């Protein structure tokens with residue numbers, strides 16, 4: 001059968017262009033409810049074929065009002081980030097080329113692009129030369145992979161082969177991690193069979209940074225992994241990595257730097273290079289489309305010991321890089337193309353500027369919302385709280401989301417409700433910040449008036 005590429009791909013291109021061009025003026029929020037979407041998209045299982053162009057056109061018609069326009073310059077929810085044109089276009093090509101990037105033999109180009117991108121990343125972050133890199137789906141899987149290498153190494157040192165013998169009967173591992181860690185660390189420990197009870201929570205300061213004095217008190221007992229953080233999801237705070245690494249003794253230090261690691265491209269992060277493994281995302285601050293995470297490991301043999309696989313029907317070339325030696329996946333998307341294009345298009349300077357501009361925009365929010373700010377704004381995260389009131393703060397978050405000028409999400413920070421403002425989009429301008437501040441202040445006024453009316 002002769003395929004018609006032009007019809008569906010032409011339609012997809014036109015729809016993508018109109019969506020992207022509309023982002024700066026589009027309402028920053030979905031219009032449709034779940035039931036609207038079910039009504040538009042549902043129906044009986046299709047029994048027969050449909051024209052591909054028609055399928056794409058009606059898919060776009062039916063979903064567009066249910067999208068959350070997270071690529072908007074006025075989207076400040078979670079830590080999402082948008083997509084730069086080069087990264088988005090390379091990601092399209094990755095789909096069109098449809099390479100299986102697990103093996104060199106399955107895509108020499110994907111393997112070499114990942115090898116080069118890996119070297120660039122190691123240099124960008126200032127990590128040890130031998131550092132190995134895995135291109136994973138996100139920081140969740142990067143934490144999983146880094147902690148799998150850590151599990152291998154600390155148990156090997158204790159004379160235990162975890163890959164062969166598993167964890168039953170193994171020496172216990174303690175994981176020392178800040179009380180304000182990201183939840184994906186706990187989840188990675190569950191996946192790794194270590195469970196969450198191996199966690200020894202380490203006291204943090206008011207910004208969520210691990211306290212070295214508290215860490216020092218827990219060190220010294222058997223196989224130990226320390227899991228530090230560069231960029232707290234609420235405050236943006238970075239753990240004192242230099243002091244943590246000075247204290248570590250025999251422990252393995254993993255750094256969860258999902259977004260914060262990128263700030264090392266602009267401002268040197270003391271002690272970062274002394275850690276053993278790092279997790280970060282390309283789909284957050286680097287503005288690569290979903291999904292794209294990175295794990296980096298200063299001990300390639302531990303990284304490979306934890307991940308590597310050999311199968312009788314595959315072709316392994318010892319001279320070349322097989323991604324499945326560094327990834328939990330087997331078959332996988334050629335994620336490296338988009339990361340390569342992003343770095344090529346921005347360059348080291350462009351990445352540093354992206355980080356600095358986001359931080360400056362966060363500071364602009366903090367200046368204009370000063371009476372409400374809860375955290376020290378040193379990175380791209382701002383926490384605000386209204387009237388020192390959980391209820392009012394949550395209502396303002398909801399009101400801002402419904403108003404549609406900007407989109408922020410809520411959180412609980414050290415027991416108190418707060419609104420999070422995360423500046424992670426490469427297009428966010430001063431005008432975007434000013435319009436968003438006005439919208440927030442309008443909502444505060446309205447909600448406050450409603451409170452006093454009772």
Ligand SMILES: *Cc1c(COP(=O)(O)O)cnc(C)c1O
Pocket residue numbers: 079137138139140141182184231232233256257258259281293
């Ligand atoms: C976002 C985030 C994660 C999880 O990253 P995903 O890309 O969603 O898997 C982990 N740690 C921190 C600090 C984060 O901000």
